[in-house]
Amino acid sequence: MPNEEIRIHGIVQGVGFRPTVYRLAKVGGLRGDVCNDAQGVLIRVSGSQTSIEEFIQRLQQECPPLARIHQLTRRRCEDELTFDDFVISSSVSGVVKTEIAPDAATCPQCKAEIFDPFSRWYRYPFTNCTHCGPRLSIIRAIPYDRHNTSMATFAMCADCEKEYKDIENRRFHAQPVACHICGPQATLERGDSQPITASMFSMLDDVDAVCTLLQKGEIVAIKGLGGFHLACDATQEAAVQKLRQRKRRDRKPLALMARDLTVIKEYCILSNQERELLESPAAPIVLLHRKAQEDNGESSIKNPVAPSVAPGQKTLGFILPYTPLHHLILKRMNRPIVFTSGNLSEEPQCVDNDEARHKLGRIADYFLFHNREIVNRVDDSVVRVVGDKIQTIRRARGYAPAPIQLPPGFNSAPQILAMGSELKNTFCLLRDGQAILSQHLGDLENAATFKAYQETLNLYSNLFEHKPEAIAVDFHPEYLSTKLGKELAATHQIKLYNIQHHHAHIAACMAENNIPLDEEPVLGIALDGLGYGEDGTVWGGEFLLADYRSFKRLATFKPVAMIGGTQAIKQPWRNTYAQLISAFSWEDLKNQYTNLELLEFLQQKPLNLLNQLVEKRINSPDTSSVGRLFDAVAGAIDICREECSYEGQAAIEMEALVEKNILNFPKKMLNYPFDIDVFDSIYCIEPRPMWQALLNDLQQQITPQVIATKFHQSFADVIVQMVDKFCQENVINQVVLTGGVFQNCVLLEQVSKGLERLGKTVLTHSLTPSNDGGLSLGQAVIASARISN
Secondary structure, rough: OOOOEEEEEEEOOOHHHHHHHHHHHHOOOOOOEEEOOEEEEEEEEEEOHHHHHHHHHHHHHHHOOOEEEEEEEEEEEOOOOOOOOOOEOEEOOOOOOOOOOOOOOOHHHHHHHOOOOOOOOOOOOOOOEEEEEOOHEEEOOOOOOHHHHHOOOOHHHOOHHHHHHOOOOOOOOOOOOOOOOOOOEEEEEEEEOOOOOOOHOOOOHHHHHHHHHHOOOEEEEEEOOOOOEEEEOOHHHHHHHHHHHHHHOOOOOOOOOOOOHHHHHEEEOHHHHHHHHHHOOOOOOEEEOOOOOOEEHHHHHHOOHHHHHHHOEEEEEEEEEOHHHHHHHOOOOOOOOOEEEEEOOOOOOOOOOHHHHHHHHHOOOOOEEEEOOOOOOOOOOOEEEEEOOOEEEEEOEEOOOOOOOOOOOOOOOEEEEOOOOOOOOEEEEEEEEEEEEOOOOOOHHHHHHHHHHHHHHHHHHHHOOOOOOEEEEEEOOOOHHHHHHHHHHHHHHOOEEOOOOOHHHHHHHHHOOOOOOOOOEEEEEEEEEEOOOOOOOOOEEEEEEEEOOOOEEEEOOOOOEEEOOOOHHHHHHHHHHHHHHHHOOHHHHHOOEEEEEEEEHHHHOOOOHHHHHHOOOOOEEEOHHHHHHHHHHHHHHOOOOOOOOOOOOHHHHHHHHHHOOOOOOOOHHHHOOOOEEEEEEEEEEHHHHHHHHHHHHHHHHHHHHHHHHHHHHHHHHHHHHHHHHHHOOOOOOOOEEEOHHHOOHHHHHHHHHHHOOOOOOOOOOOOOOOOOOHHHHHHHHHHHHHHHH
């Protein structure tokens, strides 16, 4: 009788895979065993060839909801298996090659149980099974067994242990399984440490009390799956303003959580794809289009969202409850709550109870704690739908650390560590034809974030027993990630690869679109805030003919001074002034536009000092950054002109002004012309004529909405013109659109449509962010390609 050993690689631990194997093997009358080991799942079976073939076919078809089979290999065993039945064997350690499942939102069965008064999980906020619950956030080591998680300190009661061992139960070997008797507990505390008395509010339990507190306008810090969140009633302006003031977050949009889709539909327009994302196991924040106001400017919504939730935006970021704790809190809540990361602005999310008391004590009126340790900090993911394609803005809970399969040619890639960027950092481990991206870690210029980055890097290295043969870093010598990468390479005496920022953006997009290693070069258009160029200048508006190994710079935008360096990122008017004096004589501008409000504003600034900074190149590097060009236009039409309170605010709020119905007007009515010149032997897009037309519109008091719309369309048009020009000189079939600027939906859609009219295949991001959150993937594949060269 045939005997086979079947090896399964993928997300197959902690997701109910072994019980599925057991059930199918028993149905097929097979003998043998199944076990977890460091490589994934190992199955040994004995039976008829027909039964084995049917078993494998059904295993692939009936894979558990959270499982992912990435590779299935079979080997004929010559020795006879000595099993009388099919059994589940103990886990085996070894060299780690398996994957860790992301945390998963509460499944429908567990949700039903927490609201069933006859269930022993009734109102238990940590109910879970093999189809849902914590994974990455609680794991310390592989294999994914209870003793390797933060659930190790909670001994199962007799009832939980019985279900844990019951092969027919969906909690069979669900490592975090627990109940009211034996599991973690939630407790409510006041922020001022005063005792809570039952007379303060009517409540079923501490979790239910949170709903009452939110309805009363209080701010509650809630410990969840991967960290703390700060919550308040999103319809109470006073509560939202209080949260903003205490958290020191002036205008950056706040995420919202709603009890169910019915509540969300009161506020936003929902497509089928957006609904599926909200209800998926990943349960990300989804950016949704707000419902339009009435003609009189008033909302028809019964409990409208407070104006300060998302000022200057046409979208709201909604998330559904993804743990039983959240479901229980929102059971009685018929309106949305603010649900934002529990941290001071720009710092990492709090994960420890004492840390939260210390850092959030002046923000939260109350705390809802629990006593299950969060081993890995995991923030909420953020996505949106552009056209019919998912665009990932922040890749974290629900998606990380699920691996990304690398394209053909990378199957035998060596182990590589890519350190990522300075902002929106992730790092990447390359191994076995896969890329494992960390969850979003944040901006490393913050000391607490950099410390968390190092801790997470160490944890991943240990979890996956990753021993890199090479390290890839950004070309910028002052990035903290670059400095740390250089230290690690020197310490371990391994090869270091310096990767140009925009080449990495393009390579990341190529990799997630499965472009083979030896494919012909693509045209990559990388538009962002800034990246260090190979010539030592600051790039940010690049057209590169690129493959994984190298690139050729074909064109850029006219370099303009960033007056004051990083101050120009925070104060858009600096970019407006820099663009104007780069294009025109200031005296000519004053003569031509005598009473223009913009010039009157700029005249109040210390222009003589600014001119000296530019002339003497003092902290005012030239940059081709498109991000700064968008800031300059936003400043010109008085969008965040004086100062931005968060990165990209000016461009984001300008995009929100775009009138999409105007985009359908004839092109000649929307034309702000750009010139295409030659600069340093490459093409250069010159915005001077655009500024002339825009200033004329300002003088004629054209509305900011129309100007923003004309600029977006004209900018998209010049990108398409530039590509058309290249196509006459090069063989270009595929065009990559990447970089943070392409998170602008209007721009992405208009450029994509224009390129498709040229007959080009357009490659964009979906699995990874187009911003610096996807940069580490590009660094890793470029280093791998150069090693194999």
